[in-house]
Amino acid sequence: MPEKKLKYSFYLGCVIPNRYPFIEQSVRNVFKELGIGLIDMQGASCCPAPGVFRGFSIPLWLVVGARNISIAEENGADIVLMCNGCYATLLEVNVMLKHDKKKRDMVNEHLAKIGREFKGTIEVKHIIDVLYYDFGLDKLKDYTNIKFPNLRVGVHYGCHILKDSTHRPWHGESEDPRFFEELIEITGAKCIDYKDRLMCCGAGGAVRTASLEVSLDYTREKLENMRNVGVDCCMVCCPFCHLQLDLGQVQVNETFKDIIGEPYKIPIIYYTQLLGLSMGMNPRELGLVATHKLAGVPPFIPIKSFMDKIKEHI
Amino acid sequence: MEDLKSDRILEIKDDISDELRKAGYAEIGACIQCGNCTASCPSGRRTAMRTRSIVREALLGLDEVLSDKELWLCTTCYTCFERCPRNIPITDIIIFLRNLAVQRGHILPNHLNLCRMFYDTGHGVPINDEKWNIMRESYGVSRVPPTVHAHPKAVKEVQELISCVGFDKTIAWGKYAKKEEKAEKK
Numbered sequence: 001m002p003e004k005k006l007k008y009s010f011y012l013g014c015v016i017p018n019r020y021p022f023i024e025q026s027v028r029n030v031f032k033e034l035g036i037g038l039i040d041m042q043g044a045s046c047c048p049a050p051g052v053f054r055g056f057s058i059p060l061w062l063v064v065g066a067r068n069i070s071i072a073e074e075n076g077a078d079i080v081l082m083c084n085g086c087y088a089t090l091l092e093v094n095v096m097l098k099h100d101k102k103k104r105d106m107v108n109e110h111l112a113k114i115g116r117e118f119k120g121t122i123e124v125k126h127i128i129d130v131l132y133y134d135f136g137l138d139k140l141k142d143y144t145n146i147k148f149p150n151l152r153v154g155v156h157y158g159c160h161i162l163k164d165s166t167h168r169p170w171h172g173e174s175e176d177p178r179f180f181e182e183l184i185e186i187t188g189a190k191c192i193d194y195k196d197r198l199m200c201c202g203a204g205g206a207v208r209t210a211s212l213e214v215s216l217d218y219t220r221e222k223l224e225n226m227r228n229v230g231v232d233c234c235m236v237c238c239p240f241c242h243l244q245l246d247l248g249q250v251q252v253n254e255t256f257k258d259i260i261g262e263p264y265k266i267p268i269i270y271y272t273q274l275l276g277l278s279m280g281m282n283p284r285e286l287g288l289v290a291t292h293k294l295a296g297v298p299p300f301i302p303i304k305s306f307m308d309k310i311k312e313h314i
Numbered sequence: 315m316e317d318l319k320s321d322r323i324l325e326i327k328d329d330i331s332d333e334l335r336k337a338g339y340a341e342i343g344a345c346i347q348c349g350n351c352t353a354s355c356p357s358g359r360r361t362a363m364r365t366r367s368i369v370r371e372a373l374l375g376l377d378e379v380l381s382d383k384e385l386w387l388c389t390t391c392y393t394c395f396e397r398c399p400r401n402i403p404i405t406d407i408i409i410f411l412r413n414l415a416v417q418r419g420h421i422l423p424n425h426l427n428l429c430r431m432f433y434d435t436g437h438g439v440p441i442n443d444e445k446w447n448i449m450r451e452s453y454g455v456s457r458v459p460p461t462v463h464a465h466p467k468a469v470k471e472v473q474e475l476i477s478c479v480g481f482d483k484t485i486a487w488g489k490y491a492k493k494e495e496k497a498e499k500k
Contacts, residue, residue, distance in 0.1 A: 021449060028455065054409055063478065
């Protein structure tokens with residue numbers, strides 16, 4: 001029996017399309033290679049972000065989140081998204097509105113004014129969930145022909161891919177998950193455990209905007225713990241963590257220059273960038289080669305040392 | 315015994331804890347002040363934020379919990395939520411308390427700016443410089459993403475929703491508050 005082709009509504013969020021488009025490029029191209037269909041979500045807005053906007057107004061968060069979900073419902077396909085923050089919002093809003101009629105009625109009353117409705121017909125999935133469960137870790141292994149046994153990876157999950165664990169697909173595991181390590185290790189790379197590896201990057205919960213210094217101090221602690229075990233790169237599955245560890249790393253080097261010794265220079269890599277390399281794809285298709293001459297754009301921490309490690313194998 | 319005056323206890327107001335209960339967070343009453351939340355908190359390691367105190371102040375209905383800046387130093391990592399032995403949804407409660415704080419006008423200028431950006435563009439982090447379009451093109455994706463940025467009508471929809479839930483008033487209130495603050499300083 002032929003397998004049903006996987007197809008998703010492609011939710012971009014804000015940080016990926018507007019600051020880290022190389023993540024978007026890598027996901028579009030890797031999914032094409034894997035034969036997974038993507039339907040753009042025309043007119044989608046900010047999820048809205050669970051730290052800032054949910055903190056300001058829960059009703060606002062619910063209705064705007066529901067509007068985004070309604071676009072995917074029109075597409076007739078579950079959402080795949082690449083950001084832990086968007087995941088926290090759209091997953092929680094979707095579950096809440098499916099199960100709470102009072103809230104759903106309130107939301108739909110507002111959505112009716114713009115000719116929309118939340119129907120509750122789709123699921124919201126993180127790209128890591130899609131690759132691990134829907135596509136399948138074992139099947140994905142068949143695609144990863146090029147191995148990188150010399151690559152030492154510091155894994156950063158980020159918070160909202162795991163927690164709160166009630167509605168996440170990881171069977172309640174939030175203290176010692178291994179699914180991201182498993183996905184990374186099919187490329188042959190070695191995941192190096194480090195102190196407090198599940199710790200927050202420091203960006204979320206409106207803290208980056210409330211107090212940059214507090215948020216950077218989280219990042220400093222993470223970078224220090226990774227540097228102590230020696231990693232070639234830090235692997236992320238969230239663009240806001242990516243931003244915090246990349247741009248934030250430059251800011252840490254400046255803000256804490258008196259206490260950190262040598263500046264940190266740990267390249268930050270999004271998972272599909274490594275996966276694509278292992279699938280034999282060209283680094284140019286994976287956002288790993290910049291062809292522009294722009295200044296002041298990501299990646300802020302050069303990824304050359306990572307690429308040099310990779311080149312030993314391709 | 316003079317220090318053990320009871321006036322503080324008599325001053326307990328329960329509107330905050332009442333609002334918490336009405337919003338479905340009655341579990342907060344089960345808090346035994348064990349401090350697992352504070353011990354697990356990565357923010358508490360480096361700031362004056364004490365999660366246990368926030369919960370207690372909320373239970374006692376002390377207004378300071380809403381005006382203290384510490385309320386905004388939680389990154390919502392949900393570690394306390396996962397570890398609470400009484401299954402109190404602590405992080406969700408902090409988020410709800412922030413809602414109450416904003417309703418009472420306690421919002422930081424940076425956060426208000428974010429709200430305005432969201433209202434104007436539909437994005438929390440919008441394309442606000444052509445370099446981002448050029449960068450997108452250089453990576454082989456569309457110059458303008460298929461989001462609200464490509465659909466002016468979608469921005470109007472988001473603005474309509476922001477007004478529907480009354481959040482435009484909150485943003486406007488913030489503007490007045492800022493002016494008042496400036497006037498006071500003068």
